Amino acid sequence: MTSVPAWQALLDWWFGDALSASDVAAQRHGLWFGKSACEDVASDLRFGGPTRQALDGGLADWAGSAQGWLALILLLDQLPRMIFRDSPRAFAGDSRAQALVRKGIAAGLDRQLQAIERVFVYIVLEHAEDLALQDQAVQCFAELHETADEQDKPLFADFLDYAERHRAVIARFGRFPHRNAILGRESSAEEVQFLTEPGSRF
Numbered sequence: 001m002t003s004v005p006a007w008q009a010l011l012d013w014w015f016g017d018a019l020s021a022s023d024v025a026a027q028r029h030g031l032w033f034g035k036s037a038c039e040d041v042a043s044d045l046r047f048g049g050p051t052r053q054a055l056d057g058g059l060a061d062w063a064g065s066a067q068g069w070l071a072l073i074l075l076l077d078q079l080p081r082m083i084f085r086d087s088p089r090a091f092a093g094d095s096r097a098q099a100l101v102r103k104g105i106a107a108g109l110d111r112q113l114q115a116i117e118r119v120f121v122y123i124v125l126e127h128a129e130d131l132a133l134q135d136q137a138v139q140c141f142a143e144l145h146e147t148a149d150e151q152d153k154p155l156f157a158d159f160l161d162y163a164e165r166h167r168a169v170i171a172r173f174g175r176f177p178h179r180n181a182i183l184g185r186e187s188s189a190e191e192v193q194f195l196t197e198p199g200s201r202f
Contacts, residue, residue: 005067006062010075014028021156025116039082043083051079055093059075066104070113072100073097073120073121080092091182094124094127097127098125101125119159121140123137129176140163145157172194173190177192178200178201178202
């Protein structure tokens with residue numbers, strides 16, 4: 001009898017049981033992009049232990065398969081943004097996640113995943129305060145949109161638009177101004193003005 005991988009419960013929770021990319025996104029959108037204190041607490045109760053292990057440098061063996069690699073990326077990039085929302089630790093896994101993503105993409109691990117799963121690989125690049133990684137994010141999301149099934153093209157067009165908007169902020173400021181207060185960084189006058197605009201905080 002084959003044992004269930006340690007990361008499978010996380011992937012099942014994150015992606016649900018819908019089949020098409022659009023249906024998965026419709027089912028899980030609130031979890032992915034909503035801001036719910038209850039959901040944040042629930043995510044900590046379910047996956048806080050592995051998240052803290054990953055942030056401390058553990059679970060490296062998960063990256064030995066595409067699915068495990070994806071799950072480890074979620075623990076480093078998505079879960080801290082929920083469990084440690086509005087605190088510096090929300091971004092504590094970013095550098096390790098970025099290194100994992102770049103290495104995994106170079107090895108072709110992303111090509112072994114479904115398109116909707118690849119979104120959460122490329123979002124790591126979209127989260128980077130680095131223009132070269134932002135360029136790579138836009139390129140990756142453009143490819144997802146180009147190769148998507150016809151019924152899923154609007155979904156991936158939205159993901160591409162979001163990546164382009166993130167890139168524009170980094171091209172302009174070199175960082176995300178909405179993180180400044182959380183990270184104790186002083187905002188410039190231009191950044192303060194920018195943060196009054198709709199959509200500036202994503």
